[in-house]
Amino acid sequence: MNESEDRLDRAFLALADPVRRSLIARLSRGEATVNELAEPFVISKQAVSRHIQVLEAAGLITRTRDGQRRPCHLAPAALESLTAWIDTYRLIAERQYRRLDTVLNTMKEKES
Amino acid sequence: MNESEDRLDRAFLALADPVRRSLIARLSRGEATVNELAEPFVISKQAVSRHIQVLEAAGLITRTRDGQRRPCHLAPAALESLTAWIDTYRLIAERQYRRLDTVLNTMKEKES
DNA sequence: ACCGTAATCAACCTATCTGTTTATCAACTA
DNA sequence: TAGTTGATAAACAGATAGGTTGATTACGGT
Numbered sequence: 001m002n003e004s005e006d007r008l009d010r011a012f013l014a015l016a017d018p019v020r021r022s023l024i025a026r027l028s029r030g031e032a033t034v035n036e037l038a039e040p041f042v043i044s045k046q047a048v049s050r051h052i053q054v055l056e057a058a059g060l061i062t063r064t065r066d067g068q069r070r071p072c073h074l075a076p077a078a079l080e081s082l083t084a085w086i087d088t089y090r091l092i093a094e095r096q097y098r099r100l101d102t103v104l105n106t107m108k109e110k111e112s
Numbered sequence: 113m114n115e116s117e118d119r120l121d122r123a124f125l126a127l128a129d130p131v132r133r134s135l136i137a138r139l140s141r142g143e144a145t146v147n148e149l150a151e152p153f154v155i156s157k158q159a160v161s162r163h164i165q166v167l168e169a170a171g172l173i174t175r176t177r178d179g180q181r182r183p184c185h186l187a188p189a190a191l192e193s194l195t196a197w198i199d200t201y202r203l204i205a206e207r208q209y210r211r212l213d214t215v216l217n218t219m220k221e222k223e224s
Numbered sequence: 225a226c227c228g229t230a231a232t233c234a235a236c237c238t239a240t241c242t243g244t245t246t247a248t249c250a251a252c253t254a
Numbered sequence: 255t256a257g258t259t260g261a262t263a264a265a266c267a268g269a270t271a272g273g274t275t276g277a278t279t280a281c282g283g284t
Binding site (some may be wrong): 016018089 | 120130133136170197198199206208209219224
Binding site (some may be wrong): 145146147157158161162163173179180182 | 259261262263272
């Protein structure tokens with residue numbers, strides 16, 4: 001039960017689809033229902049509905065109830081946890097590269 | 113030919129696997145060969161080799177040649193482009209939420 | 225109560241992912 | 255040159271992703 005690993009799996013997988021990224025982009029401008037979200041797409045509303053379920057299961061969006069509507073809202077905190085994961089390793093790697101640069105420059109100086 | 117969309121697809125999909133994320137974590141501490149990367153895993157070296165190909169196709173790592181070895185290096189720039197994408201929409205959404213808070217607070221003030 | 229609408233469920237199809245095993249390629253070493 | 259080692263290719267099997275269509279649930283309006 002690697003809960004946090006599973007969460008990362010689901011979140012990154014959720015973002016690995018252009019339709020779902022497009023839904024995220026749309027929701028960043030404010031809440032929207034399934035019908036509203038599905039409108040611009042060629043695929044069926046059912047397909048969009050399942051994309052939304054994927055995003056919700058990944059914790060990237062939340063849903064409220066308003067009569068028969070189920071408005072979707074973006075969950076910025078979940079997005080932040082993804083950038084946090086990525087940045088952890090990016091920053092370590094960048095430090096490595098800077099250190100390597102320093103070593104190379106030192107060697108070059110000693111040469112001359 | 114949505115090249116940049118395809119790149120995002122491949123990059124996020126590449127991160128949607130615990131083995132590949134583990135490889136990223138390892139590579140953040142410095143370059144490593146396929147054998148070195150495969151050693152801690154239970155799965156076969158061939159499987160790890162293909163995970164590495166996925167990471168390379170996604171642009172998340174690069175490879176050099178050193179005799180019969182093919183050392184892998186992390187590509188921080190690619191990771192940065194991912195955080196840039198996520199942060200774009202996260203920040204917009206956060207602004208939305210702050211604006212909503214402001215509206216709600218204003219309404220509360222007028223009430224009293 | 226009835227009808228329309230928002231949304232989902234269920235069954236099905238196809239393509240892709242991820243692992244395996246076996247075989248092959250390419251480079252170093254004695 | 256023969257043998258070893260790093261790495262990959264090829265072919266296969268099982269699981270899952272993502273689309274379709276048709277049926278169903280649940281709420282609202284008249």
